[in-house]
Amino acid sequence: MRFLITGAAGFLGSALANQLARDGHSVRGLDDLSTGNPEALLPEVHLTRGDINDRPRLWTLLQDIDCVYHLAARVSVPESMLYPREYNTVNVGGTVTLMEAIRDVGVRRVVFISSGAVYGEQGTQPLTEDASPNPQSPYAVSKLSAEYYVRTIGMLWNIETVVLRVFNAYGPGQHIPPVHAPVIPLFLRQALNNGTLVIHGDGTQTRDYVYVDDVVTAMVAAATAREANQKIINVGSGVETSIRELVRLVIATTGGNPEVIYNPRNEGGVRRMCASLRLAEAILGYRPTTSLKEGLRLTLEKYIRVGVK
Numbered sequence: 208m209r210f211l212i213t214g215a216a217g218f219l220g221s222a223l224a225n226q227l228a229r230d231g232h233s234v235r236g237l238d239d240l241s242t243g244n245p246e247a248l249l250p251e252v253h254l255t256r257g258d259i260n261d262r263p264r265l266w267t268l269l270q271d272i273d274c275v276y277h278l279a280a281r282v283s284v285p286e287s288m289l290y291p292r293e294y295n296t297v298n299v300g301g302t303v304t305l306m307e308a309i310r311d312v313g314v315r316r317v318v319f320i321s322s323g324a325v326y327g328e329q330g331t332q333p334l335t336e337d338a339s340p341n342p343q344s345p346y347a348v349s350k351l352s353a354e355y356y357v358r359t360i361g362m363l364w365n366i367e368t369v370v371l372r373v374f375n376a377y378g379p380g381q382h383i384p385p386v387h388a389p390v391i392p393l394f395l396r397q398a399l400n401n402g403t404l405v406i407h408g409d410g411t412q413t414r415d416y417v418y419v420d421d422v423v424t425a426m427v428a429a430a431t432a433r434e435a436n437q438k439i440i441n442v443g444s445g446v447e448t449s450i451r452e453l454v455r456l457v458i459a460t461t462g463g464n465p466e467v468i469y470n471p472r473n474e475g476g477v478r479r480m481c482a483s484l485r486l487a488e489a490i491l492g493y494r495p496t497t498s499l500k501e502g503l504r505l506t507l508e509k510y511i512r513v514g515v516k
Contacts (some may be wrong), residue, residue: 209233209431211268213259213305214278215252218381219268219320219422220375223276224252226423237279241247247380259301265308273315274430277305277357280350283387284324284476287346298349299356306360314406316436317357318429323374323415323443323480325351332447333483334340336372336439343477358437367436369429374443374482378419378502391416394454395507398463405468408475410451413480415443418497418505428491437492443482444495452477453499460503 208349210227214220215236221244227234228251236254238245245254257264269275282286286288287294302319309317326334327341342348354370367438377391397404425442429435454467487493497505 208273208308209235209271210240210276211237212276212278213237214243214280215254216240216245216248216334219376219419219426220276220278221247221380222378222419222423223278223426225249226258226427229250230400230427230511233335235272237264237268239279242382242384244382250463253273259297260304262304262308265305266312269308269312269314272312272314274318275305276313276318276320276321276426276430277302284344284346285387287344287349291345294345294349299352302353303356303360306356306366309366310360310364314366316318316369316430317361317369318369318426319353319357320426321354321370321372321439322347322350323372323482325354325372325439326480328477328479329479331479332479333445333481334441335483336441336486354439358502362437368437369432369443370439371425371429372482373422374415374417374438374441374480376417376419377506379504379506380419382479388448390453391503392510394457395461398457398461398465399507399510401464403466403468404457405472406454406475407449407470409471410454410469410475411449412448412475412477412508413449413481415446416446416448416453416499416502417442417495418502421495421497425487425491434493435446438486438490440487440490441482441484442487442493443484444482444499445482446499447479447481448499452497455485455501456500460500460507
């Protein structure tokens with residue numbers, strides 16, 4: 208098949224692009240390289256540097272494409288609280304621009320990578336796709352808005368659309384920015400260097416951490432799954448892990464001796480998050496295979512090899 212991946216040089220985008228290329232598909236990528244790493248991509252992936260809101264460039268890249276994976280987005284919850292307009296421009300406006308271009312060119316299927324963050328605070332776990340969204344950050348609002356645009360434009364113009372709500376993905380190759388770093392690579396680096404692990408709130412809040420290879424498996428399946436059109440599907444591990452338990456596993460994995468401190472002024476966000484995978488298994492045949500313990504080990508091995516500091 209012939210694929211276009213937006214955000215192809217990002218953490219999930221590059222992992223997906225490389226897997227599709229290894230499987231023998233033709234893969235084009237688009238990325239503005241604001242945070243992406245083009246060196247993470249195999250030579251077989253044809254990367255174009257550009258903006259997701261550049262519709263003429265999209266028209267060119269979409270020619271003869273069978274399926275589009277839309278991952279291009281700004282992804283930091285704390286940053287979105289400071290810059291909601293920018294998140295709306297990229298995550299919502301960019302999605303609309305892409306869907307217009309897809310409509311114009313006539314691509315058959317779009318797989319949109321959304322986020323478990325759209326659920327927000329919920330009364331019951333695990334989270335099923337029919338739960339009423341309760342977004343609690345501009346990032347989550349932007350992802351939910353993009354979901355509606357993807358599905359609505361798809362319905363109006365007979366474009367097959369699949370929305371994957373990915374929970375807390377992690378693994379080798381995840382970028383560690385100087386501020387607002389994802390928790391797993393940050394904790395691994397701090398523990399390796401006997402630094403400080405900061406737990407916001409009391410550490411009992413939970414998340415669903417899913418290894419990158421499992422996410423890629425679900426994304427690949429979504430391109431051809433027969434009953435996936437107009438569906439919203441969770442992609443997670445199906446395991447609920449507290450921040451305290453994550454810290455314990457990180458310390459055990461690294462063998463480090465970091466200082467663990469609590470910041471009671473910050474409540475640490477949503478209290479509980481765990482994905483129901485019933486629909487993912489039924490439609491995508493998805494069953495995650497990498498435990499958090501094993502995923503941390505694999506991630507650590509890669510970080511040690513590349514010399515994370």
